[in-house]
Every structure is written in C-alpha cells, then in structure tokens.
Amino acid sequence: MKPQLTKGNEAIVKAAVLAGCRAYYGYPITPASEIAEAAALYLPQVGGVFIQAESETASVNMLYGGAAAGVRVLSGSSGPGISLMQEGISYLAGAELPCVIADIMRGGPGLGNIAPEQSDYNQIVKGGGHGNYRTLVLAPASVQEMADLTTLAFDLADRYRNPVVVLADGNIGQMMEPVRFADPIAVPPPPEWAVLGTARSRRNLVSSIYLEPDVLERHVRKLEAKYQAAERAEVRAECWRTEDADIVLIGYGIMGRTLKAVVEQARKRGLKVGLLRPITLYPFPAPQIRELAKRVKGFLVAELSTGQMVDDVRLALEGRSPVEFFSRVGGNIPSAEEVLEVVERKFESCLRLEEVLVHG
Amino acid sequence: MASFTVTHEKSPSLFNRFERKSELQHQTHYCPGCGHGIVHKLLAQALDDLGVQDRTVLISPVGCSVFAYYYFDVGNVQVAHGRAPAVATAVKRSRPDSIVISYQGDGDLAAIGTAEIVHAANRGEPITVIFVNNGIYGMTGGQMAPTTPLGKKTTTSPFGRNAHTEGYPVHVCELLNSLEAPVFIERVALGNNKQIMGAAKVLRRAVENQVKGLGFSFVEVLSPCPTIWKFQPVEAQRFVRDEMAKVFPVVNLRDRTKEAQPWAGPPPAPPVEDIPRILGLEDEAGQESVEAPAGRALDLRIKVAGFGGQGVLMLGEVLAEAGLESGYEVSWLPSYGPEMRSGTSNCSVRLSASPIASPLISRPNVLLAFNEPSLRKFLPVVESGGMVLYNGAALPEDCVRKDLRMIAMHFSSLADKLGDQKVANMVMLGALLEATGMLEPEQVTGALHSLVKNKKYFDLDLKALELGGEEVRREPLPVGEDYLWGV
Numbered sequence: 001m002k003p004q005l006t007k008g009n010e011a012i013v014k015a016a017v018l019a020g021c022r023a024y025y026g027y028p029i030t031p032a033s034e035i036a037e038a039a040a041l042y043l044p045q046v047g048g049v050f051i052q053a054e055s056e057t058a059s060v061n062m063l064y065g066g067a068a069a070g071v072r073v074l075s076g077s078s079g080p081g082i083s084l085m086q087e088g089i090s091y092l093a094g095a096e097l098p099c100v101i102a103d104i105m106r107g108g109p110g111l112g113n114i115a116p117e118q119s120d121y122n123q124i125v126k127g128g129g130h131g132n133y134r135t136l137v138l139a140p141a142s143v144q145e146m147a148d149l150t151t152l153a154f155d156l157a158d159r160y161r162n163p164v165v166v167l168a169d170g171n172i173g174q175m176m177e178p179v180r181f182a183d184p185i186a187v188p189p190p191p192e193w194a195v196l197g198t199a200r201s202r203r204n205l206v207s208s209i210y211l212e213p214d215v216l217e218r219h220v221r222k223l224e225a226k227y228q229a230a231e232r233a234e235v236r237a238e239c240w241r242t243e244d245a246d247i248v249l250i251g252y253g254i255m256g257r258t259l260k261a262v263v264e265q266a267r268k269r270g271l272k273v274g275l276l277r278p279i280t281l282y283p284f285p286a287p288q289i290r291e292l293a294k295r296v297k298g299f300l301v302a303e304l305s306t307g308q309m310v311d312d313v314r315l316a317l318e319g320r321s322p323v324e325f326f327s328r329v330g331g332n333i334p335s336a337e338e339v340l341e342v343v344e345r346k347f348e349s350c351l352r353l354e355e356v357l358v359h360g
Numbered sequence: 361m362a363s364f365t366v367t368h369e370k371s372p373s374l375f376n377r378f379e380r381k382s383e384l385q386h387q388t389h390y391c392p393g394c395g396h397g398i399v400h401k402l403l404a405q406a407l408d409d410l411g412v413q414d415r416t417v418l419i420s421p422v423g424c425s426v427f428a429y430y431y432f433d434v435g436n437v438q439v440a441h442g443r444a445p446a447v448a449t450a451v452k453r454s455r456p457d458s459i460v461i462s463y464q465g466d467g468d469l470a471a472i473g474t475a476e477i478v479h480a481a482n483r484g485e486p487i488t489v490i491f492v493n494n495g496i497y498g499m500t501g502g503q504m505a506p507t508t509p510l511g512k513k514t515t516t517s518p519f520g521r522n523a524h525t526e527g528y529p530v531h532v533c534e535l536l537n538s539l540e541a542p543v544f545i546e547r548v549a550l551g552n553n554k555q556i557m558g559a560a561k562v563l564r565r566a567v568e569n570q571v572k573g574l575g576f577s578f579v580e581v582l583s584p585c586p587t588i589w590k591f592q593p594v595e596a597q598r599f600v601r602d603e604m605a606k607v608f609p610v611v612n613l614r615d616r617t618k619e620a621q622p623w624a625g626p627p628p629a630p631p632v633e634d635i636p637r638i639l640g641l642e643d644e645a646g647q648e649s650v651e652a653p654a655g656r657a658l659d660l661r662i663k664v665a666g667f668g669g670q671g672v673l674m675l676g677e678v679l680a681e682a683g684l685e686s687g688y689e690v691s692w693l694p695s696y697g698p699e700m701r702s703g704t705s706n707c708s709v710r711l712s713a714s715p716i717a718s719p720l721i722s723r724p725n726v727l728l729a730f731n732e733p734s735l736r737k738f739l740p741v742v743e744s745g746g747m748v749l750y751n752g753a754a755l756p757e758d759c760v761r762k763d764l765r766m767i768a769m770h771f772s773s774l775a776d777k778l779g780d781q782k783v784a785n786m787v788m789l790g791a792l793l794e795a796t797g798m799l800e801p802e803q804v805t806g807a808l809h810s811l812v813k814n815k816k817y818f819d820l821d822l823k824a825l826e827l828g829g830e831e832v833r834r835e836p837l838p839v840g841e842d843y844l845w846g847v
C-alpha cells in the first residue's frame with residue numbers, strides 16, 4: 001500500500017483493524033477522541049463491535065470481557081480516563097488477558113488541560129493499579145510508529161497474555177504524517193484458554209483470584225518470569241548518531257523528535273551529540289543506556305513531565321554517568337534551540353574540550 | 361411450564377465435586393440457609409432444562425458468590441466488583457451464540473456497579489442478570505448495603521439505617537423499569553418453598569428470553585443471609601417473606617417478551633481482502649508514489665494561522681497532501697483543543713526533501729496569516745529570507761520586515777467575489793503557488809481531489825486557486841536574491 005497522510009489517532013485504529021482487532025470499547029476524551037470516532041466508523045463495517053461505554057471503568061471491563069472471549073480488543077483514552085482504567089488493568093494483568101490500550105497523554109494532574117504532556121509515564125510504566133504486575137509499554141514518535149507499534153502491541157499482548165499500552169501524547173495523536181500500513185491479517189483463532197460459550201471451552205475459567213498464599217505466590221512468580229522474559233526479548237530503542245557521541249540525549253515520543261532536531265543542529269556546530277529514543281518504555285532500554293555509558297561523557301534526559309522517565313535512566317546507570325534533566329510541562333513544547341542551549345550550558349566543559357581536540 | 365419437578369440429584373450444570381475449591385470439595389462455601397446456594401441450584405436447573413450448559417458463560421461478581429465458578433460446569437469469567445454487566449456485554453457482543461449470565465449481589469450491582477447495570481440495561485444488552493438482594497454486604501462481614509431496609513442495624517449503620525443520613529433502600533427493578541430497552545424485569549423471593557418454586561420459573565424465563573435472543577432480562581431475588589442477619593435459616597426465610605418483601609414488592613414489573621424483536625447479532629464480516637478498501641487504504645488506480653524532484657533541497661516550514669472557520673487546518677492539509685504526492689517528506693501538526701472553539705487556529709506543515717526530524721516548527725520560513733493577531737504572533741519568529749502572505753489590504757506599518765518577502769492581499773474579499781468567503785484559504789494557496797512555484801498544480805489539484813469529496817466545493821476550490829494565481833500574476837512580486845527556494 002502506498003503511504004497515506006494519516007492522523008496519529010486514526011492510524012491506531014486502522015492498524016488495529018488490519019491486525020485483526022474486532023472490538024473497541026471507549027469513552028471520549030480529548031486528545032484521544034478520534035480513536036473512538038474512527039473505531040465507531042470502521043469496526044461495524046468489518047463485522048466488529050464498537051461501544052461507547054458509560055465510563056472508562058466500564059470500557060476497561062468491556063476489554064476484559066472481550067479478551068476473555070478471545071477477541072483482539074482495543075481502547076483509547078487520555079490521563080483522566082486512564083486513571084479510571086487502572087483497576088481494570090490490574091485485573092486484566094492478573095487474569096492474564098491480552099488487550100491494547102492507547103493513552104494519548106494530556107496535561108495533569110486533575111483536569112489539567114488537553115495540551116500534550118508526558119506525565120502519565122509513572123501511572124502507565126510503573127503500573128497505576130494494585131498488585132505485582134507490569135504493562136508492556138510502547139512509545140511511538142511518529143504516525144508511522146503509531147501504526148507499526150499498534151500492530152506490534154497486539155502481537156505482544158497475545159504472546160505475553162498481558163495488557164500492552166501504546167503511550168503517545170496529544171501531538172503524536174493529532175498530527176498527520178504519511179503511513180504505510182501493513183497488509184490485513186485474518187482474525188486470529190481464539191486462544192485455547194478463552195471462554196467462548198462452546199462445548200470445547202466449557203471448562204475454561206478466567207479469573208484473578210488465588211485464595212491460597214502459596215498458589216498466589218506461584219501465580220505472581222509466573223507473571224514475574226513473564227516480565228523478565230519480556231525484558232530479555234522485547235527491549236527496543238532507536239540510537240541515532242551515538243557511535244561517536246560525547247553527550248547522548250534521551251527522550252521518547254514527541255520529545256524524541258525534538259531531540260533529533262537538537263542533534264542535527266548540534267552536529268552542524270560540530271558538537272558530538274547523539275540520541276537514544278526508547279521505543280519500549282517497559283521493558284526499558286536500560287542495557288543500551290548502560291552500554292553507551294561506557295563511552296559517553298554524560299546524558300541529558302528531556303521530558304514533558306517534571307521527571308518521570310529520568311528515574312529509570314538513573315536506575316539504569318546507577319551513578320555511572322552524569323544525568324542532566326530538562327523539562328517543560330503544562331502543554332509547552334520546547335523548541336530544539338531551547339534544548340540545544342541547555343545541552344551546551346550543562347555540558348559546556350566536555351563539549352568544548354572536544355571542540356578543541358577536533359578543531360585544533 | 362405447567363409443573364416443576366424438584367430433583368434431588370445434582371444438576372449436570374453443576375460439578376459433582378467442587379475441585380476448584382481447595383478443601384471440603386463435597387460442599388459449597390455458602391453458609392447453611394444461604395440464598396446463593398438456592399439460586400445456584402435454580403439457575404443450574406434452568407440451564408439444564410433449556411439445554412444450554414455448553415453455551416453458557418457465567419460472570420461471577422465480587423461478593424459471597426465470587427466463587428460461583430467453583431460450582432457451575434459452564435464457561436466462567438470472574439470479574440471486578442460491580443463490573444459484571446460491562447464484562448457480560450463484551451462477551452455477548454463478540455460471542456452472540458453464548459448465553460451470558462451476570463450474577464451479582466446488592467453491593468456489587470446496586471452500589472459500586474450502579475452505572476454498569478443501568479447502562480447495560482439501557483443498551484438492552486441481550487443478556488440475563490440475576491441480582492441476589494440480601495440487603496447486606498455478606499462477604500465483607502455485614503456492612504450496610506444500598507438495599508438494607510430502614511432501621512436495620514449493620515456494622516456500618518450501628519444505630520439502624522437512618523433515611524436522613526443513609527438514604528432509602530434502592531429499588532433496582534423499579535429504577536430499571538424507567539428505561540425503554542429491558543424486555544423482562546421481575547422480583548422474586550426465597551421466603552418459602554412456594555416462593556422458591558416461583559423463582560425457579562422466573563429464572564428459567566429470564567434465561568429462555570436470552571436463548572430466544574429477546575433482549576435484556578433482569579431478575580431480582582430477595583435472598584436470606586442467615587449468618588449476617590443473625591437468624592436461624594428458618595427465621596431468615598421468614599424475614600425475607602415478611603420484611604424484605606414489604607420493602608421490595610415481589611412482582612413482575614415488565615414483560616415485553618411478546619413484542620420484543622429477536623436480536624440479529626453483529627453485521628457479517630467482510631472478506632479480509634476488502635479491509636483495506638473499507639479503511640480507505642486502497643491505492644488509487646495506477647497511482648504510485650513519486651520520487652522527490654532531484655536537486656531541490658526543499659525544506660519548507662510553513663505556519664498557517666487565523667481564526668477558526670477560515671480553513672486554516674484545511675489549507676495545511678492540502679499542502680501536506682500535495683507535498684506527499686510530489687514525493688516530499690511531509691508532516692502536519694495542528695494546534696488543537698479549546699482554540700478550535702474560541703477562535704484562533706493554526707497548524708505547522710513541513711515539506712522536506714530529507715527526513716523530517718521534528719514536526720514542530722519554531723522558525724517557520726513561510727507564514728500564511730489570515731488575520732492581524734496571527735501575523736503579529738508569528739511574524740517575529742519567521743526565518744530571515746522567508747515569505748509571508750497576509751490576508752489584508754495592506755500590512756500594518758509596524759509589521760513590515762525588510763528581510764522577508766511579504767505579500768498583503770485581501771484574500772477574503774477575493775473569495776467573496778467567488779461567492780464564498782470560506783475559499784479565502786484556496787485563493788491564498790493559489791497566490792502562494794504562483795509566487796513560489798513550490799509545487800506543481802497537478803499535485804495540488806490531486807490533493808484537493810482526495811480531500812474534497814463534494815463536487816461543488818471542489819470546483820469552487822479550483823476557481824479560487826486560479827483566482828489567487830491571477831492576482832499574483834497581475835502584480836508581480838519582487839524576488840529577492842537570497843530568496844529561499846532560489847529556483
């Protein structure tokens with residue numbers, strides 16, 4: 001298929017349908033509403049289900065029902081709605097049900113505003129619900145990735161029997177870029193464990209209760225092992241011009257795009273700056289960051305939050321390298337020039353030393 | 361049914377031995393005289409009678425019946441407190457042949473899950489809901505329920521339920537009866553054998569309705585909880601009969617099963633090959649993407665700004681689409697949110713011969729300003745050597761920059777001549793294209809063609825493009841040496 005100019009939010013739905021998703025449950029919220037609108041348009045046309053639920057609490061439990069019935073299911077929301085979904089996400093993880101949830105982040109806390117922020121990192125990546133569980137988290141930085149990572153999200157959800165979150169922000173959701181979509185796949189057959197209302201599936205049980213401490217411990221350890229397997233197999237990050245970099249910038253989503261522009265501008269000035277853009281936020285690309293730490297002089301993490309992902313960078317580095325942090329919030333997006341100035345100021349000594357070495 | 365036979369064997373829809381229980385697998389976890397045990401038996405009987413054991417999916421709630429799946433040899437889904445109707449909805453929608461039973465207590469359904477039950481009922485989900493009302497939170501040890509009768513002492517209403525502070529018992533059947541969609545709503549009781557026999561028939565009907573695909577069926581069961589009520593089982597039954605039934609009348613509130621139309625189920629699924637077309641992804645015949653014109657280091661960073669309704673976002677979209685058709689890398693980023701309502705609107709469009717690092721634009725090299733506030737807002741950041749088109753007869757004196765090519769023209773009045781102010785955006789685009797030659801006219805027409813489906817508007821847009829071009833040809837513009845595109 002040739003590239004089509006597509007809005008980020010719509011790309012999620014189209015990619016989902018192409019990936020065999022046949023049910024959408026959601027509640028409108030800016031800047032995620034186009035997801036529900038596109039789902040309302042397309043799902044009934046492909047023999048699927050669309051329901052505008054009465055709340056995000058209901059939506060996430062509809063995901064639970066659809067997933068229990070062996071269907072690829074999708075929902076989309078933003079901060080306030082995602083907060084309401086957290087109970088359900090914990091149940092989905094506990095009952096090992098696959099589903100995909102798109103969080104198109106906006107400003108918080110509370111009602112905040114509808115402009116882009118990256119302040120849902122903690123509630124999504126660290127798990128906002130109760131219990132020992134994780135969600136797998138993918139962070140698109142372009143509309144093409146909105147599509148590609150949605151496709152991947154469905155595969156990971158099935159492979160790990162776990163909720164997968166596509167974590168983007170208002171800008172990525174609202175903007176249009178060309179997208180080359182994957183070919184459609186047939187709806188996958190329902191998994192063995194699903195409860196279908198058939199003779200074959202009659203003995204199946206979907207539940208998250210394990211009354212006996214030993215049994216629950218075994219269950220939680222099994223989940224833990226699954227997450228460890230994901231940590232080994234699923235880490236993804238884009239490294240750009242890091243081969244010879246003195247300073248590496250780290251940012252995801254829309255911030256990753258700005259940082260790319262920063263790297264371009266820095267390189268024009270002869271400054272050896274590179275970019276590491278996490279594509280999976282859980283599992284976090286800690287190994288890649290540690291590897292870079294062996295040769296770079298420092299890192300700068302930039303986020304549209306007061307500092308959420310930066311904790312994971314610091315944990316990954318365990319003090320091995322200096323980590324500087326830059327943030328804008330409230331819906332403000334820094335310009336590349338603004339970030340570059342910070343990079344130059346914070347790393348003045350090491351960057352200038354390098355310049356001296358390079359230029360004479 | 362004319363008669364009902366009480367069997368003393370276990371129903372095949374119940375397991376013979378409760379192997380999902382960790383201990384005492386020959387008996388249930390319910391207290392002696394508990395209504396849940398009775399309802400389980402009656403429900404199992406109904407499933408047997410209707411021959412739907414294999415098709416049944418039972419949704420267990422949170423409450424004393426959280427372990428209903430220990431007993432029912434059917435498909436089982438255990439869910440969060442109060443959310444059973446939402447889960448049931450999704451199972452039924454995706455598996456229309458299944459028989460979905462949402463089984464809930466009064467705390468579960470009438471307190472924490474109020475929204476879910478009301479909306480499942482209001483959508484007329486063709487499921488069966490069994491609402492076991494024992495007027496108390498059994499599982500958590502006897503706290504007040506929304507259905508606890510007035511005056512009744514519980515651990516959280518130690519002085520007796522007081523209407524002024526705790527409100528009145530919630531009448532769920534009556535509440536749901538105010539909705540259009542449900543087809544069957546009835547309250548039954550387990551106060552004596554006669555009532556139990558009656559309950560059996562009603563439960564069977566409520567499942568049968570679903571087998572026939574008729575719609576939302578709801579049965580409330582006034583049910584004893586001897587343990588928490590601190591009654592002997594026989595006393596508890598009397599309490600159901602004499603006290604609960606006074607608060608909650610045992611009646612059928614609705615039976616529209618005769619008028620109800622069976623649910624057709626979801627629409628049929630198209631073949632997989634049709635999906636791209638349905639999603640609007642089919643390539644237009646023969647059209648393949650073009651390579652970017654060689655040798656042009658194009659890097660347009662365009663800011664389009666104006667009032668909402670001036671076609672700002674649309675103009676940006678045409679540029680992006682035409683850029684894509686011309687083989688450039690493109691991005692389009694709108695300002696979104698309250699501005700869309702309250703007035704101003706802008707978007708950032710990038711067209712580039714090389715990959716676009718960021719769709720955000722801090723230093724535009726083209727500004728298309730539809731009003732003075734937009735001109736004033738963005739003019740200071742336009743890159744030297746860039747271009748500004750302004751929708752006004754003349755530039756405000758303090759808005760002239762010598763390092764830019766600036767065109768002031770009243771595009772809205774020109775659009776007026778064509779009979780529609782709304783095409784001012786296309787008049788401006790026509791002028792931009794004429795002045796810069798940055799895109800080929802066919803690509804722009806092509807973009808319009810895919811974006812504007814209405815023939816009338818499409819034709820009008822073409823006229824507007826032409827008009828904009830003509831105006832610029834009539835008044836040739838100064839071309840600076842350092843002009844951005846150079847070509």
Ligand SMILES: Cc1ncc(C[n+]2csc(CCOP(=O)(O)OP(=O)(O)O)c2C)c(N)n1
Pocket residue numbers: 422423424425441464465466467468469492494496497498499500505
């Ligand atoms: C979100 C949440 N809040 C509270 C609880 C604790 N809880 C478990 S059962 C229950 C009350 C159940 O009462 P009811 O629905 O009437 O069922 P019964 O036990 O009386 O049959 C409560 C409050 C919970 N499990 N989840």
Ligand code: SF4
Pocket residue numbers: 389390391393394395396424494498499584585586587588
């Ligand atoms: S506490 Fe009440 S509702 Fe719960 S099992 Fe015992 S009698 Fe039944």
Ligand SMILES: [Mg+2]
Pocket residue numbers: 423465466467492493494495496497498505
């Ligand atoms: Mg109760």
